[in-house]
Amino acid sequence: MSDPTAPAPAVSPPPPAPAASPGPVSSGPVSSGPVPSGPASAAAAATVPATLPAEATNAVLILGAASDIGAAIARAHAAEGRPLILLARQPARLEREAADLRLRHGVAVQLLPLDVLDLAAHAPLLDSLPVLPATVISVVGLLGEQPRSAADPAEAERVMRTNYLAPALFLGEVANRMEARGSGTIIGISSVAGDRGRASNYVYGSAKAGFTAFLSGLRNRLAGKGVHVVTVKPGFVDTQMTAGMNLPKPLTAQPEEVAKAVLAAEARGRDVIYVRPVWRVIMSIIRGIPEPVFKRRNL
Amino acid sequence: MKLSGWGRYPRVDCARAVMRDAEGARATVLGQESLIARGNGRSYGDASLNARCTLSTLRSDRLLAFDPASGRVTCEAGLLLSELLAFSVPRGWFAPVTPGTRFVTIGGMVAADVHGKNHHLAGTFGNHVESLLLLTADGAVRRCARDENADLLRATIGGMGLTGVILEVTFCLIPVETGAIRQETLRAGSFDEIMALCEESEGWTYTVAWIDCLARGKRLGRSLLYRGEHATRAEAPDATLAPPGRKLRNVPVDFPRIALNPWSMRAFNALYYGRGRPGTALVDYVTYFYPLDAVGEWNRIYGRGGFTQYQCVIPKAASRAGITAVLEKVSAAGMGSFLAVLKLFGAEGEGLLSFPTEGYTLTLDFPVDTATLNLLLELDAIVADHGGRLYLAKDSRTGARMMRRGYPRLDEFLALRERYDPHRRFESLQSQRLDL
Numbered sequence: 001m002s003d004p005t006a007p008a009p010a011v012s013p014p015p016p017a018p019a020a021s022p023g024p025v026s027s028g029p030v031s032s033g034p035v036p037s038g039p040a041s042a043a044a045a046a047t048v049p050a051t052l053p054a055e056a057t058n059a060v061l062i063l064g065a066a067s068d069i070g071a072a073i074a075r076a077h078a079a080e081g082r083p084l085i086l087l088a089r090q091p092a093r094l095e096r097e098a099a100d101l102r103l104r105h106g107v108a109v110q111l112l113p114l115d116v117l118d119l120a121a122h123a124p125l126l127d128s129l130p131v132l133p134a135t136v137i138s139v140v141g142l143l144g145e146q147p148r149s150a151a152d153p154a155e156a157e158r159v160m161r162t163n164y165l166a167p168a169l170f171l172g173e174v175a176n177r178m179e180a181r182g183s184g185t186i187i188g189i190s191s192v193a194g195d196r197g198r199a200s201n202y203v204y205g206s207a208k209a210g211f212t213a214f215l216s217g218l219r220n221r222l223a224g225k226g227v228h229v230v231t232v233k234p235g236f237v238d239t240q241m242t243a244g245m246n247l248p249k250p251l252t253a254q255p256e257e258v259a260k261a262v263l264a265a266e267a268r269g270r271d272v273i274y275v276r277p278v279w280r281v282i283m284s285i286i287r288g289i290p291e292p293v294f295k296r297r298n299l
Numbered sequence: 300m301k302l303s304g305w306g307r308y309p310r311v312d313c314a315r316a317v318m319r320d321a322e323g324a325r326a327t328v329l330g331q332e333s334l335i336a337r338g339n340g341r342s343y344g345d346a347s348l349n350a351r352c353t354l355s356t357l358r359s360d361r362l363l364a365f366d367p368a369s370g371r372v373t374c375e376a377g378l379l380l381s382e383l384l385a386f387s388v389p390r391g392w393f394a395p396v397t398p399g400t401r402f403v404t405i406g407g408m409v410a411a412d413v414h415g416k417n418h419h420l421a422g423t424f425g426n427h428v429e430s431l432l433l434l435t436a437d438g439a440v441r442r443c444a445r446d447e448n449a450d451l452l453r454a455t456i457g458g459m460g461l462t463g464v465i466l467e468v469t470f471c472l473i474p475v476e477t478g479a480i481r482q483e484t485l486r487a488g489s490f491d492e493i494m495a496l497c498e499e500s501e502g503w504t505y506t507v508a509w510i511d512c513l514a515r516g517k518r519l520g521r522s523l524l525y526r527g528e529h530a531t532r533a534e535a536p537d538a539t540l541a542p543p544g545r546k547l548r549n550v551p552v553d554f555p556r557i558a559l560n561p562w563s564m565r566a567f568n569a570l571y572y573g574r575g576r577p578g579t580a581l582v583d584y585v586t587y588f589y590p591l592d593a594v595g596e597w598n599r600i601y602g603r604g605g606f607t608q609y610q611c612v613i614p615k616a617a618s619r620a621g622i623t624a625v626l627e628k629v630s631a632a633g634m635g636s637f638l639a640v641l642k643l644f645g646a647e648g649e650g651l652l653s654f655p656t657e658g659y660t661l662t663l664d665f666p667v668d669t670a671t672l673n674l675l676l677e678l679d680a681i682v683a684d685h686g687g688r689l690y691l692a693k694d695s696r697t698g699a700r701m702m703r704r705g706y707p708r709l710d711e712f713l714a715l716r717e718r719y720d721p722h723r724r725f726e727s728l729q730s731q732r733l734d735l
Contacts, residue, residue, distance in 0.1 A: 068358070093320070096375075100361035104386055243317065246300075 048102040052110045054130045056083040061129075063087045063116060063170060064139035068239035069189060071097055072255035073137055076263050078105040085133060087114040087125075116140050116166040122173050135266060136174045137187040138167040142204075143241050149203035156203045163191075163207035168214040175218055175227065182226040185266055188215045189258075192233045192274070195283045196294075219271060230265045231272045234258050235279035251278065302353060305598055306343040308605030308667040308695055311728065313353040318377070320359065321432075321440060324464050327354055328724065329438045335727040336464045338404030339379060342411055343608045344695025345728035346459050354464065356406050362386060363467065370472035371429070376406025376465040381592075388584065389540045392472035393529065395427040401589050406465040411692035412457030412653040415588075416505035416527070419645035423655055425456030426648050427470045435463040436720040454715040457650030459691050461716060461725050461735055479530040479538035480505070480587040483579050490520025490623055494659070497643040500526045505587075509575075511568045512639035512663060515630050519623065522641065523575035527587060535581050549595035553603045564636070601666045607695050609675055610654075610662040612644060613687035618659035621685030625661060625678055632674050636663040651712040652735075654690040662693075672696060691729065699734040 052059055060077045064070045065086035074084055078101045086094055091111035098109040114125055126132070142162040149156040171186055178184030193201050194208030212231055219229035236242065236252040253275045261275045274280045289297075303310040316334070318324040328334065334352035347353065356377035364373040370392045374383065380394060381401040387393065398413040407413075412425040421427070430444035433455055441463075443452035455462045483503075487493035493508050500506045503526040510522040530538060591597050598606065613621035622641070629636070640662040647656040665671040679701050682689065688705025689697055703709055713735070716723075729735070 096320070096361050096363065099363055103362050103365055240317070240319070 052108050052130045059083045059133040060135045061085040061133040062137050068255040069258050070139040072259035076259035078107045083108040085110045089115050122170045135185040139189045140167050146201050159203050160207045164210040178227045184227045187230040189232045234275045304343045305341050306606050311348050316354045318356050318359050325438050336460045338407030341403045342692040348728045373469040378405050388478050393475045395473050396424040405468050410460045412650045414655045416507045423648045425650050429469045431468045432466040433463045436724040453649050457653035475529045476532045477530045477535045477538040478540045478584050479535040479581050480527040481530045482527040485524045487522050493522045496524045504528050508641040510639040510641050511572045513565045513568045554600045604667050606666045608664050608693040610690040610693045611682040611687050612660040613685045614658040617685040624681045638664045651708040702733045
């Protein structure tokens with residue numbers, strides 16, 4: 001369970017963010033006096049809170065924050081000065097990341113545990129938040145192994161639940177609350193794999209296709225209600241999920257590129273984005289291949 | 300995945316693993332018979348390459364603690380110096396020692412025990428490390444400081460990753476009033492002149508000289524000396540601590556090998572020398588310390604074959620004879636280099652394989668080909684005969700004998716390595732080549 005009273009990580013309170021103080025830092029010492037011994041954490045009365053204040057109306061919630069893409073998206077938002085709520089199965093593993101975000105960017109970062117597959121936990125978690133975030137981003141995903149998913153229905157179910165059912169239901173709950181408030185942004189990290197079912201990953205791909213369709217429907221439902229929905233199709237990304245795969249460099253994005261694209265899509269109100277533009281071309285070709293031809297190519 | 304150092308020679312297919320936290324790193328270390336940690340790949344040669352497992356630290360880059368009163372920082376090993384400076388300079392703190400690029404990791408700075416233009420006063424980066432956490436071959440995480448595992452600290456500083464995986468580093472930054480450097484440029488017409496200038500400039504925080512390595516005869520050693528100090532607020536009232544915004548431009552293609560020839564080199568060197576105007580100027584810290592960082596992938600100007608940077612140091616008493624002999628050999632071979640840098644080091648540090656020792660260090664770039672490799676063998680002999688040594692972070696081609704001649708504390712290092720890593724789990728192509 002979350003424990004907001006847990007000791008704050010060993011960080012010192014950072015002075016105001018650099019953007020806020022373009023001039024010389026007045027508080028910065030300029031003489032090299034004797035260096036106090038003792039750990040840096042001695043000065044660590046964390047003024048940056050480990051929980052979000054209720055007035056943090058520009059907060060960003062990230063579901064699946066322990067992933068490489070989730071971490072990159074968290075950093076990009078923190079750099080914009082936005083407070084964060086990071087959800088993960090084991091939030092303790094995010095403590096160091098949170099310490100870094102608070103220290104570098106001076107933003108509040110709250111860690112909360114959530115197993116997204118525990119559907120009954122979604123609504124209580126959202127209701128327990130100090131504030132309904134301005135932006136909610138789902139980064140959860142599980143590639144699995146297609147041969148295993150094909151042979152073992154339980155494994156296929158896990159892949160389908162993780163990529164479609166759980167994140168869709170979570171974002172559905174978020175959408176209802178944002179609709180009631182009349183504002184918000186929902187961002188779903190889907191996949192190009194959902195653009196067409198392929199022999200090599202159709203279990204994963206079908207779940208992502210469902211997720212893409214869900215986001216599309218949500219976007220249309222909420223248009224004009226002040227809530228914007230973004231679908232992100234990253235293409236290949238160099239992450240834990242793709243570790244060991246031999247991915248072509250020109251088609252493979254770094255997690256930081258995905259984060260940058262997400263930030264831009266959010267700011268510009270884009271609907272569906274591919275992180276590297278070349279993927280839009282590739283997928284439109286792949287979608288255009290007639291099925292009789294497609295099924296003979298082992299793609 | 301094909302990996303190489305910054306010199307793009309050699310390029311080797313390496314199995315890559317990624318370190319995200321200590322737990323994951325431990326699993327990798329215990330699961331591999333042979334591996335080496337790699338930061339941002341800015342060492343020039345093969346020090347960060349292991350075909351069987353190269354463990355990238357770039358995803359372990361968290362800033363864990365900063366004390367605004369003392370400037371003490373604790374960070375993970377994969378944090379880039381550029382990221383640290385983006386955080387610290389606006390707060391009035393600068394790195395105690397910086398190499399010529401800010402795109403290095405803090406862990407890499409320890410492993411190569413990097414030096415900067417202030418070596419004569421500040422020593423190497425390792426000199427400023429208060430403590431570090433090291434994951435050793437047995438899977439244990441050891442805190443190394445001067446009062447705990449001091450021997451392991453001495454072996455890890457400059458140890459090229461061969462003692463284990465550096466997880467965290469604690470060190471102190473230095474206070475600065477502005478992000479600007481007050482730079483003075485002086486011209487020297489000969490090697491004796493530049494040596495005299497270097498020695499009389501020892502009171503300056505930063506000194507470095509650029510040498511026209513193709514000048515011959517009376518002009519041999521003609522150079523420009525740059526010396527600098529962190530500008531005070533009074534000196535630079537308009538300078539801010541904000542990082543200068545500048546777009547990084549990439550070298551778009553590999554230059555054809557023909558672009559680099561004795562004539563283009565000579566023209567470049569003559570122009571560079573002629574353009575260096577003696578005088579004083581205020582420059583931002585990025586321009587002063589990292590001029591080449593402004594050109595992304597500048598290593599591509601040496602073409603697809605890659606290049607090697609030859610950096611040697613020769614003890615002070617033999618410096619004049621040794622450096623002159625090296626320059627004469629290079630000039631006679633007509634194998635000039637865009638970059639030829641001279642610097643007077645201060646006293647040797649504690650790292651057992653640490654490069655700097657009191658004397659002059661010379662740095663030269665060469666495209667890699669047979670002629671270069673033959674020339675460098677001749678330079679090795681000159682350096683060794685003058686009691687000098689080569690910088691492991693730059694090296695991609697020297698031999699075990701040269702290593703042994705240059706590093707008198709090598710046996711002490713090897714004994715420690717035997718104790719902490721008897722099966723040589725940590726190894727790189729370089730360590731294999733040099734019998735480390």
